[in-house]
Amino acid sequence: xxxxxPDSVPPQKMPEKMRTEGLSAWYGALRVLNDVTVPIAQxxxxxxxxxxxAGKSTxxxxxxxxxxxxxxxxxxxxxxxxxKNVYDASVDPGTIRRRIGSLVQRPNPFPxxxxxxxxxxxxxxxxxxxxxxxxxxxxALQQAALWDEVKDKLDSPGSKLARGQQQRLCLARCLALxxxxxxxxxxxxxxxxxxxxxxxxxxxxxxxxxxxxIATHSVQQAARVGDFxxxxxxxxxxxxxxxxxxxxxxxxxxxxxxxxxxxx
Amino acid sequence: MxxxxxxxxxxEPAEGGTGADxxxxxxxxxxxxxxxxxLVPIAFVTLLVWAAVSVTQATSLGWLGGALLESxxxxxxxxxxxxxxxxxxxxxxxxxxxxTRARLASSTLxxxxxxxxxxxxxxxxxxxxPPVANQPLGHSPLWTAGVILGFVVAPTFASSxxxxxxxxxxxxxxxxxxxxxxxxxxxxxxxxxxxxxxLIGSMGTAFGRALGEAIAVALVYIALGAVxxxxxxxxxxxxxxxxxxxxxxxLFLVSVVVQAxxxxxxxxxxxxxxxxxxxRFASGAAAFSVACMLAAVVSFVVLILWLLASSSGGGxxxxxxxxxxxxxxxxxxxxxxPVGFAAAVYAVEFERERSARVLxxxxxxxxxxxxxxxxxxxxxxxxxxxxSSRAAATVALSILxxxxxxxxxxRAFSRVSAATRxxxxxxxxxxxxxxxxxxxxxxxxxxxxxxxxxAARTLGSTAPLVLLFDLEALPSTTFRAAxxxxxxxxxxxxxxxxxxxCLLKVASLVAHPSExx
Numbered sequence: 004x005x006x007x008x009p010d011s012v013p014p015q016k017m018p019e020k021m022r023t024e025g026l027s028a029w030y031g032a033l034r035v036l037n038d039v040t041v042p043i044a045q046x047x048x049x050x051x052x053x054x055x056x057a058g059k060s061t062x063x064x065x066x067x068x069x070x071x072x073x074x075x076x077x078x079x080x081x082x083x084x085x086x087k088n089v090y091d092a093s094v095d096p097g098t099i100r101r102r103i104g105s106l107v108q109r110p111n112p113f114p115x116x117x118x119x120x121x122x123x124x125x126x127x128x129x130x131x132x133x134x135x136x137x138x139x140x141x142x143a144l145q146q147a148a149l150w151d152e153v154k155d156k157l158d159s160p161g162s163k164l165a166r167g168q169q170q171r172l173c174l175a176r177c178l179a180l181x182x183x184x185x186x187x188x189x190x191x192x193x194x195x196x197x198x199x200x201x202x203x204x205x206x207x208x209x210x211x212x213x214x215x216x217i218a219t220h221s222v223q224q225a226a227r228v229g230d231f232x233x234x235x236x237x238x239x240x241x242x243x244x245x246x247x248x249x250x251x252x253x254x255x256x257x258x259x260x261x262x263x264x265x266x267x
Numbered sequence: 268m269x270x271x272x273x274x275x276x277x278x279e280p281a282e283g284g285t286g287a288d289x290x291x292x293x294x295x296x297x298x299x300x301x302x303x304x305x306l307v308p309i310a311f312v313t314l315l316v317w318a319a320v321s322v323t324q325a326t327s328l329g330w331l332g333g334a335l336l337e338s339x340x341x342x343x344x345x346x347x348x349x350x351x352x353x354x355x356x357x358x359x360x361x362x363x364x365x366x367t368r369a370r371l372a373s374s375t376l377x378x379x380x381x382x383x384x385x386x387x388x389x390x391x392x393x394x395x396x397p398p399v400a401n402q403p404l405g406h407s408p409l410w411t412a413g414v415i416l417g418f419v420v421a422p423t424f425a426s427s428x429x430x431x432x433x434x435x436x437x438x439x440x441x442x443x444x445x446x447x448x449x450x451x452x453x454x455x456x457x458x459x460x461x462x463x464x465x466l467i468g469s470m471g472t473a474f475g476r477a478l479g480e481a482i483a484v485a486l487v488y489i490a491l492g493a494v495x496x497x498x499x500x501x502x503x504x505x506x507x508x509x510x511x512x513x514x515x516x517x518l519f520l521v522s523v524v525v526q527a528x529x530x531x532x533x534x535x536x537x538x539x540x541x542x543x544x545x546x547r548f549a550s551g552a553a554a555f556s557v558a559c560m561l562a563a564v565v566s567f568v569v570l571i572l573w574l575l576a577s578s579s580g581g582g583x584x585x586x587x588x589x590x591x592x593x594x595x596x597x598x599x600x601x602x603x604x605p606v607g608f609a610a611a612v613y614a615v616e617f618e619r620e621r622s623a624r625v626l627x628x629x630x631x632x633x634x635x636x637x638x639x640x641x642x643x644x645x646x647x648x649x650x651x652x653x654x655s656s657r658a659a660a661t662v663a664l665s666i667l668x669x670x671x672x673x674x675x676x677x678r679a680f681s682r683v684s685a686a687t688r689x690x691x692x693x694x695x696x697x698x699x700x701x702x703x704x705x706x707x708x709x710x711x712x713x714x715x716x717x718x719x720x721x722a723a724r725t726l727g728s729t730a731p732l733v734l735l736f737d738l739e740a741l742p743s744t745t746f747r748a749a750x751x752x753x754x755x756x757x758x759x760x761x762x763x764x765x766x767x768x769c770l771l772k773v774a775s776l777v778a779h780p781s782e783x784x
Contacts, residue, residue: 128446128449128453
């Protein structure tokens with residue numbers, strides 16, 4: 004089916020929202036990503052899989068310029084968002100991070116803020132004013148499938164919610180900024196199975212409106228939620244393709260070994 | 268503790284009574300560290316009782332009130348200077364500077380914070396005061412004293428604010444940045460509400476310190492003939508220990524009340540977060556913080572240059588007073604060190620007990636008590652019971668050192684996570700063994716830094732004590748006379764004391780670098 008294409012350029016039915024071109028990343032002298040080129044399709048879920056230390060988190064953090072806030076961190080290559088390099092000198096990192104929301108492993112609602120203020124935190128952090136705060140809160144919480152659970156306790160502290168709810172609150176916090184892309188770095192690895200299922204179903208919904216990139220060390224999760232899959236190993240891209248191709252007919256031996264559980 | 272551990276080692280695990288053994292051993296451990304730790308609240312309560320008694324016994328209440336008013340005014344002026352500058356400098360270190368620059372700025376704050384108040388007082392006596400005194404409008408001693416105190420208090424305030432900010436969870440700041448916020452916005456909307464309580468506590472502590480140090484500054488100021496009238500009047504007759512102790516006691520009580528109320532006030536829930544736009548002040552705040560940090564660095568450099576320039580030339584050796592200060596500090600480390608260590612163990616290991624809360628509270632209040640107050644207290648006791656003044660000074664310094672060692676050691680212990688601790692307990696270890704094998708080993712390399720840091724601070728505190736009392740075997744009278752009479756000698760003494768203090772502090776920073784990214 005894809006025999007006519009080079010390894011990292013598979014057929015795509017959807018337009019490309021983002022793309023990394025020869026992306027490399029360092030912490031000091033340690034190279035954690037090596038020349039990674041991955042397209043990210045619009046309104047689809049791209050799953051990044053690979054064993055611990057493969058560079059999944061760094062890849063995700065490079066996409067919204069969060070990698071650079073670490074001391075001694077450095078990148079090379081480019082990350083294109085709608086064809087424009089987010090690392091261009093003229094680009095404001097704050098704007099990029101607003102357009103590319105991110106969710107991390109450990110749910111971290113702001114502890115001094117209520118549920119409502121947590122949702123609005125992104126707007127306030129960016130100095131954005133709106134007269135329709137209540138509407139923003141309701142819309143974001145609805146999209147994060149949290150509204151029904153918290154609508155009566157909007158003024159209670161966000162940190163009092165259950166862990167799975169906290170994670171969806173963090174998602175609502177991103178959604179309030181109306182981003183284009185959502186990055187998720189192992190968003191379920193600290194959640195229980197029920198909360199994981201809820202979030203995975205939510206990801207299915209979200210891709211209708213957003214472009215989603217999710218890093219996960221769970222091959223099953225990647226198979227469940229991903230439309231496209233990139234397999235990273237020791238900082239290099241081993242294989243990228245549509246999810247069903249990766250999981251049924253992987254081209255590289257290492258990919259096959261990984262997804263069948265022979266290592267990692 | 269040692270013998271308990273040995274008994275445990277030789278017990279047969281198969282006896283079936285191991286649970287009871289662990290309980291007994293835990294009790295023994297708790298009693299042992301508890302006994303040492305209890306000295307901290309005991310010292311604090313004794314100090315409180317003495318202060319209350321001294322104040323009620325004071326003969327002239329009007330005079331005492333006047334002295335209190337003047338000290339409060341001086342401390343308020345100091346705070347006016349210290350709060351913005353301290354906040355700005357802390358902001359620079361934590362929010363606006365990165366990497367090497369942040370580390371350098373942070374170390375400068377640490378060094379400035381251990382500059383003994385006496386050194387600033389000498390500097391002010393010869394550099395700041397003369398031009399001010401010659402102004403046509405005349406000068407107010409209150410203002411000059413306030414400014415000197417500002418120099419003393421600002422770096423201490425800045426470094427405690429920095430410590431609060433640095434210990435906030437990194438990931439919260441990161442998620443604020445990931446949402447597109449600037450560092451200033453993340454600070455204002457996320458970090459600031461988190462440390463609000465600590466900030467108010469730090470302000471209370473700084474104010475308490477300023478109140479007490481007012482006495483130390485006044486002491487040096489006497490020679491100018493320009494001390495606030497009533498306060499100076501009491502102190503210039505140096506042998507009027509009764510008057511001095513009444514003032515010291517009153518200032519101590521007031522500073523305890525100020526700090527306690529600051530803490531209570533800070534415990535109220537924070538107001539709803541403001542929705543004002545966060546970016547507007549960012550550049551202004553950055554410029555302000557850079558300016559404050561520059562001011563701090565410049566004042567430090569000017570101080571050192573002046574000391575170097577004026578200390579040249581002949582005269583008496585400065586090593587005598589330094590030797591005395593060092594030997595007093597050593598004595599304090601010997602007595603106060605173990606007490607502070609035991610207190611830290613108790614506070615960390617039995618964190619949830621009510622007694623640990625009492626311990627923490629009294630240690631915090633004690634650590635912000637100015638050296639001079641403790642000094643006067645011990646001097647009164649020494650006079651009444653005929654103890655040698657040297658022993659009295661060692662006790663005074665031990666009281667100052669113990670809470671400092673405690674705070675720093677407790678921070679070192681907290682480097683070992685609760686999960687690691689629990690893992691050891693889950694393997695069947697007693698609390699004593701968990702402590703000696705897991706917590707102590709894990710934090711050992713930070714402990715040296717903790718002790719050195721506390722010693723540096725104590726060494727700085729020796730000077731006012733040496734000044735205030737005729738310590739037998741200490742060349743205090745000559746030292747005192749020399750400081751007040753001759754700028755060269757004063758500068759030399761101050762330089763030697765400052766170098767020794769800074770050396771100790773640098774050693775402690777090397778052993779236990781501050782955690783600024």
